[in-house]
Amino acid sequence: MKLTREMLGGTPLKEDDFAKGKTLFLDDKLRTAYNWDAGVAMGKFLAGLKQGKILGVRCRKCQRVVTPPRVFCEACFAPIDEWIELADSAVVDSFSICYVRWDASRIEKPEIPAILLIDGADRAGIMHMLGEIEPDKVKIGMKVKAVWKPEKERAGSILDIRYFRPVR
Amino acid sequence: MGMKRVAIVGAGITKFMRRGQETGRELSYHAASMALKSAGMTLDEVQCVAESTGPDAFDGVHMNGEYLSDGSGGWRKPYLRSYVGGGSGVFVVNHGWYQVASGLFDTCLVVASEKMSSCHPHPQGAFLNIFDNFIERPLGCNLLWIFALEMNRYMTVHNIPHEQIALVSVKNKKNALDNPAAQIPEKVTVKDVLNSEVLAWPVHRLDISPTTDGAAALVLASEDVAYKYTDKPVWIDGVGWCLDTAYWTNKDLYYPRYVEKAASMAYKMAGITDPRREIHVAEPYDPFDYKELHHMEGLLLCDKGEAPKLTEKGVTQRDGEMPTCPSGGLLGCGNPIAASGTMKVAEIFWQLRGEAGPRQVTRECRTGLAQAWGDLMQVGTVIVLRK
Numbered sequence: 045m046k047l048t049r050e051m052l053g054g055t056p057l058k059e060d061d062f063a064k065g066k067t068l069f070l071d072d073k074l075r076t077a078y079n080w081d082a083g084v085a086m087g088k089f090l091a092g093l094k095q096g097k098i099l100g101v102r103c104r105k106c107q108r109v110v111t112p113p114r115v116f117c118e119a120c121f122a123p124i125d126e127w128i129e130l131a132d133s134a135v136v137d138s139f140s141i142c143y144v145r146w147d148a149s150r151i152e153k154p155e156i157p158a159i160l161l162i163d164g165a166d167r168a169g170i171m172h173m174l175g176e177i178e179p180d181k182v183k184i185g186m187k188v189k190a191v192w193k194p195e196k197e198r199a200g201s202i203l204d205i206r207y208f209r210p211v212r
Numbered sequence: 213m214g215m216k217r218v219a220i221v222g223a224g225i226t227k228f229m230r231r232g233q234e235t236g237r238e239l240s241y242h243a244a245s246m247a248l249k250s251a252g253m254t255l256d257e258v259q260c261v262a263e264s265t266g267p268d269a270f271d272g273v274h275m276n277g278e279y280l281s282d283g284s285g286g287w288r289k290p291y292l293r294s295y296v297g298g299g300s301g302v303f304v305v306n307h308g309w310y311q312v313a314s315g316l317f318d319t320c321l322v323v324a325s326e327k328m329s330s331c332h333p334h335p336q337g338a339f340l341n342i343f344d345n346f347i348e349r350p351l352g353c354n355l356l357w358i359f360a361l362e363m364n365r366y367m368t369v370h371n372i373p374h375e376q377i378a379l380v381s382v383k384n385k386k387n388a389l390d391n392p393a394a395q396i397p398e399k400v401t402v403k404d405v406l407n408s409e410v411l412a413w414p415v416h417r418l419d420i421s422p423t424t425d426g427a428a429a430l431v432l433a434s435e436d437v438a439y440k441y442t443d444k445p446v447w448i449d450g451v452g453w454c455l456d457t458a459y460w461t462n463k464d465l466y467y468p469r470y471v472e473k474a475a476s477m478a479y480k481m482a483g484i485t486d487p488r489r490e491i492h493v494a495e496p497y498d499p500f501d502y503k504e505l506h507h508m509e510g511l512l513l514c515d516k517g518e519a520p521k522l523t524e525k526g527v528t529q530r531d532g533e534m535p536t537c538p539s540g541g542l543l544g545c546g547n548p549i550a551a552s553g554t555m556k557v558a559e560i561f562w563q564l565r566g567e568a569g570p571r572q573v574t575r576e577c578r579t580g581l582a583q584a585w586g587d588l589m590q591v592g593t594v595i596v597l598r599k
Contacts, residue, residue, distance in 0.1 A: 045250055045562070045567050046567060046569040047225070047391070047392050047393065047562075047569065048392055049227070049392040051246060051392075052225065052226055052227045052242070052246075052392060052393055053226045053227065053234065053238070053239065053241075053242025053243070053246070054226040054227030054228075054229055054232050054234060054239065054242065054425075054426065055227075055229075055232055055233040055234060056227065056229040056230065056231070056232060056233075057229070057230075057231045057232065057233050067233050071332075072272070074272050080345050080346070082346060086346050086347070089347075090346065110459070110462060112344075112347055112459070114459075118457055118459070137365065137461075137464075138361040138362070138364045138365040138368070138465065139361065139364060140356070140357055140360030140361055140364060140412045140413060140414070140415070141410075141412070141413040142354060142356065142357060142360065142411070142412040142413070143409075143410060143411060143412065143413075144354065144356065144411045144412065145352075145354060146334070146336045146337065146340055146352075146353065146354045146355065147333045147334050147336065147337065148333070148334050148336070154413075155352075157351065157353075157354075157357045157360075157361070158361070159361055159365075159461050159465075167462070167464070168459075168461075168462045169461040169462060170347060170461055171347075171348055171351065171357075171361075171461050172351065173351060179413075184364070184365070184368045201346075201350060202346065202347040202348075202350050202351065203350050203351075
């Protein structure tokens with residue numbers, strides 16, 4: 045059976061089909077709101093951020109130290125109750141230089157999201173932004189440090205860290 | 213294992229489009245009815261239906277699988293939607309397979325459809341909700357980030373030039389020129405890809421597949437009844453799937469271990485010990501050009517870091533030794549999330565039957581593979597087909 049266009053259902057629309065009223069549609073929005081519980085592990089992590097600390101946990105079974113914290117080890121499926129204060133420094137595991145927003149609109153000053161392996165954890169990273177650096181100077185393997193909001197502005201949020209900057 | 217052998221006996225697909233006039237239900241009907249017609253089967257003979265579609269948020273319809281059921285031939289039948297993100301299109305065929313392999317049903321209609329264009333201003337708005345609500349979404353995430361981070365890691369670990377990666381986009385868009393279902397078949401050069409707009413470095417616009425409306429469908433039959441519908445059944449000899457952790461920033465993104473685990477499961481079932489020799493044609497998942505290469509490595513079709521070099525040598529062209537994405541892939545055909553993977557299985561079905569027309573690969577092929585991927589760099593779904 046050789047595919048031909050005639051066999052295929054589907055009517056591609058063109059932009060001006062809408063303006064010319066060739067096709068009908070309905071515009072609407074879903075209205076939903078959520079109030080998410082932080083949970084036990086994330087709650088403690090966020091409370092740590094408020095104090096200017098990045099917390100991790102250690103699985104007593106496999107000894108792995110990870111962050112973001114969790115109350116169980118997904119590999120051992122054992123409970124985790126040992127909390128560790130990690131450094132607020134990290135190694136850049138990967139990064140991007142991003143010129144678009146989620147809705148595909150363009151931004152002038154690019155953002156630099158990165159995966160940051162937090163010092164003191166076993167190859168466990170979080171995603172955050174890089175700052176105080178020109179995009180073309182960023183390298184994988186680079187050492188960086190958290191830049192915190194002033195204590196009174198911290199809210200127990202990932203945004204209590206403004207960004208990570210290179211270690212000079 | 214006491215399982216029945218299961219064959220694919222028919223396939224159908226719609227035109228893949230940026231925006232189609234049809235609803236998801238209408239698209240499902242077109243693909244499903246084409247598949248039934250190609251198998252010479254009526255809906256009365258369909259004993260169960262396996263359906264897949266992406267996140268309900270694309271359509272803004274809660275329990276979208278139920279809404280789509282009539283168009284999928286599910287009226288008053290044992291009907292179930294399965295959904296594992298981008299991996300769904302291959303998984304839903306695995307899901308149909310076990311319905312029949314178990315002996316519970318002799319026939320199963322598999323239908324996957326996606327209507328992405330309804331979500332405004334961009335379906336990314338729905339994708340974004342996959343990121344962690346506490347520590348990722350507040351950063352103002354963009355779905356491209358996760359691909360850019362993975363691509364950069366992959367390129368850096370293996371020291372891969374972007375030129376080699378761009379060759380995948382060039383190949384797949386060219387292959388799509390022979391596919392009447394394709395959305396963006398194009399002749400482009402490596403230079404065009406590298407000169408296209410940088411969206412999230414290292415990702416350029418032409419490294420990415422577009423958003424798409426479309427559907428694909430397959431008809432499955434047990435070994436007891438398959439020859440009633442065709443004298444050229446294509447057998448599902450191996451299935452595999454695997455889900456990795458949602459803590460995606462905890463793992464090294466340079467290599468998709470979950471794809472390797474899924475492939476190993478499928479190879480073991482199919483009795484394949486040397487996939488590089490035993491797989492003759494493959495449809496690895498290619499929502500981004502680097503992803504085809506990443507997946508070839510995870511599928512053990514080459515060494516880690518070797519896929520870009522094979523691509524440069526022409527090994528993965530239609531006339532090469534290991535043709536990949538002869539359909540045109542998602543880069544050329546478009547990427548209607550759940551339907552994408554099912555389209556890939558349909559293409560391997562046509563290739564193994566020698567029915568791919570101008571898309572037919574040059575080498576003789578008896579065994580083929582399709583794979584899909586999804587979520588936070590998490591899910592691998594694999595199927596091995598033999599004629």
